[in-house]
Amino acid sequence: MPKAITGSTYRSLxxxxxxxxxxxxxxKSERKRIREENKKRKEEEKKNEKMLNRKKRGRQERLKNNADLP
Known part of the structure; x- marks a missing residue:
């Protein structure tokens, strides 16, 4: 026969x-914080990569335009 749960046992449980x-x-909150940090970092990396690609494309266009000049 199981013992009855007393008040102190109940409180401890x-x-x-x-x-x-x-x-x-x-x-859960720690995992969420890490997820948000990773998401933010990836967005920043993506943004930086886009800017680098734009600069690179602009530089290539200028070089191409200068090469077309007589």
């Missing part, structure tokens, strides 16, 4: 459950 939930929530 409840406290463990609460701590577990808090830990899971912290892990």
């Amino acid at each position: 409840l406290q463990e459950k609460i701590q577990k939930k808090e830990k899971e929530q912290q892990q």
Whole structure:
């Protein structure tokens, strides 16, 4: 026959459950923060790459135009 859960046992089990939930929530928020940082970093890299490509394309156009001149 199982023992009855006393008040102190119930409180300790409840406290463990609460701590577990808090830990899971912290892990979830940490993963979310990392995801957002990675997303932001990728957007910055993409933006920088676009700017470099524009500069490169502009430089190539100028060289081409200068080569076309007599």
